[in-house]
Amino acid sequence: MSDAETLERLRRIGWRGAVLQTADRRLARVVAQHRTGYELHDGEHSFGAQPAGQFLKRGIDPALRPAVGDFVEIEHGQPPHIVAVLPRRTVLSRAAAGERYARQIIATNIDYVLVLTGLDGDYNPARIERYLSLIEDSGARPVVLLSKPDLHEDVQARIDELRQRLAPGTAIHTINGKDPASAEQLAPYLQPGDSAVLVGSSGAGKSTLTNTLLGIDKMATSAVRSHDSRGRHTTTHRALLQLPTGGCLIDTPGMRELKLTGEENLDLFADIEELAEACRFADCGHGSEPGCAVQAALDSGELLPERWRNYLKLRDEREEQATTLEAKLRRQRGGRPSERPHAPRGRRERE
């Protein structure tokens, strides 16, 4: 196969670099991960593969193991083995649920994160802000999608509300996941070489939209509970799919919990942090202190109370997670003092 043909083939799985393979090592992309191994695609065929021994060592950071979206080098064999994970262009992760601090990768090498929220009972601007905070550090661009416009009376009011609440320039689309004409709005994000990941609550309509974009009902979907619009966790594995538009899309299971990793900058709330600096007292608690710029902004309606509350919540969670992460890193270093390699950047500089 000529280099041009190889490149053409790899482009179908979202590869953007130059050709990078030798006779005994091939390049492929992780399209799914199962308990029994990985499913890869090389642009032409899909096949199973096992991780090489280095990935199975105990104590290795799980974030270093192959994840859905990764480009990997494989060595021929029965079965083939993943011997290397190529440097990731972007990484979307969250803190894993549970007591111990661990980061869980949602997807890698993605250009866009499509945050899907139903306009039914699923609608929740604070949750959208939480997603956007996680995406800020990923390197990928967020795109806010509001699904099920047929199930809400005043769609425009919600769009206006979000536009007021989110940073100017944030892409927001209303989309009916069952309607191919509506799904076409996403074409700019799904061109050849593009990769996008769909995230959102169970039942938001991720797999429905995926099927519409695919043109076939590949992913299973199921109806939400009528009293609270909650889904039934129908999708249980992340899956990377090649779309007719030439782009790649990763469908994901609905997430129950979206914990911050502690590394977020919360740039989304930079205006609030700026406000807080204008308070008369450097240690203003933003309660009833005189000269509090936050209170003034709340009183004038310039700052939405819910947005302020969500900022405080995310900020405290970020700090708490950063402390846990630092303690973990200190343990790993055997108790030596920290250089805070992972400490959040934004706030620390001002402290």
Ligand SMILES: Nc1nc2c(ncn2[C@@H]2O[C@H](COP(=O)(O)OP(=O)(O)OP(=O)(O)O)[C@@H](O)[C@H]2O)c(=O)[nH]1
């Ligand atoms: N009315 C309406 N229903 C929709 C729309 N999009 C999806 N649905 C319905 O919402 C329900 C849930 O859709 P799924 O695609 O299974 O949701 P999901 O986000 O993949 O859920 P999980 O796999 O559990 O995470 C299904 O009954 C869909 O038919 C829409 O735009 N309008």
Ligand SMILES: [Mg+2]
């Ligand atoms: Mg699904």
Ligand SMILES: [Zn+2]
């Ligand atoms: Zn104040």
